[in-house]
Amino acid sequence: METTIVKAYGAAASDADLNQMDIQRRVVTAKDVEIEILYCGVCHSDLHTARNDWGGTVYPAVPGHEIVGKVTKVGSEVKRFKVGELVGVGCLVDSCRTCDSCKKDLEQYCLTGFTGTYNGKEKYLGTQTFGGYSEKIVVDDHFVLKVPGNLDAAGVAPLLCAGITTWSPLKHWGVKKGSKVAVVGLGGLGHMAIKLAKGLGASVTLFSRSEGKTEDAKKLGADAVVISTDPGQMKSVRGKFDLIIDTVPYVHDVNPYVGTLTINGTLVLVGYLGELDPMLNSVPMIMGRKSVSGSLIGGIAETQEMLDFCGKHNIVSDIEIIKMQDINQAYERMIKSDVKYRFVIDMASL
Incomplete structure (x- = not known):
């Protein structure tokens, strides 16, 4: 399968700071949406994965699963999204879609295991998945969410986790x-x-x-x-x-x-x-x-319902915007709960 090189920020080992690196993303397939990432929220899970606190991290690890961005390409079979639309990607980028949980829109409880946005299994390339601390991401359209246009895009990012x-x-x-x-x-x-x-x-x-x-x-x-x-x-x-x-x-x-x-x-x-x-x-x-x-995150339909609700009620997260280059300091501050209440990376800084 064809790939493209994408600039990202990740950890090369559990005791290493996050640094700039190049990663491979698949080229858009028929069902895919390519997204230029504008903002990515910083979650405790990012830190735990980067530092292998839970075990099982595959390196290099590129965290980030609170992603808001613009559609830059769509596959030939994608009907729901158009180039230029504001969209989101949360903690899931795939699941089996055939088990009882998936049929009930509970992809987070997929009986064969969902594919995480990072440190999951990239089914096309056979590598680990890389998250939102990067310039762009390619995601199956089922797992892409519409972001209400009236909301602050940076403040939307943490809604996705x-x-x-x-x-x-x-x-x-x-x-x-x-x-x-x-x-x-x-x-x-x-x-x-x-x-x-x-x-x-x-x-x-x-x-x-x-x-x-x-x-x-x-x-x-x-x-x-x-x-x-x-x-x-x-x-x-x-x-x-x-x-x-x-x-x-x-x-x-x-x-x-x-x-x-x-x-x-x-x-x-x-x-x-x-x-x-x-x-x-x-x-x-x-x-x-x-x-x-x-309770664990939510399924895709439920996440869309939440985004629509937030659009209607004008609800976003209280955030502090940081540059990508400040992520290591942000992790240290997050451990001390020194943020009100979520860091969001302005990906233009990458």
Whole structure:
């Protein structure tokens, strides 16, 4: 298969800084869309992959799965997109499309495993996939999304991971006007959970460990802030919430939050992967049919639904724009949570 050379930024090894490199992209096939990348959001998964924190990274690794850009070419069978259109690509660039999950528009749960935008398997070239820290990308048209023209393009980029990761559970658990939703953690995911839950008409509370986040949370649309380290405040919200979205990316005690769920309420983990420590106490769960669940990004139809919703309600991420050359410093700042609330790379800098 024919390829073209594309300028990118990536890591050559787990202990190496990201640097400029050349990668190969396939030439557009009948079903493909070629996209000139304008903006790419920076996600914690990018850093974990670049540094092989989860194991299994194939080098060189080019991260980036919050991509917004312009269509520059379309394949002969592509009907949905035209050259010049503003489009997005999220965490998925392929799946089997025939399993039960894919047939239900749940490509993120593809039973044979979806193809990630980076560090996945490039089916045409037999190499790893390369992400959005690059000049352009070629993606099967099924996995390309239409971006509403009224939204700030840079602010849209994080919707494609941080946005859909919080939208999917809000929709799955039926959040609507009058629902009571709480959010644990105020970062890239947490700030989107607040905005989207508020957009859906819910009453929204932020759980925070410190008073310092109160003003920011209320600016984002939170109705209340509960300090989770204050026993009195925690007691005041016992049995209150229909849904809690827990975005904290490291191991922490979720038991205190379970007690704040109403009967049939659910706490959904979207930030942390791994074993819970301390363990879950099942008593409050059994006594109120409460659930602790998990959720992963969203399917393509659901992501498009979210983008359309954001277009209608004028919702984008709060971002700090950086140059591609500043990515290594951005990673260090991200580890310290020193960003409100998502870095976005202006790809013109590449």
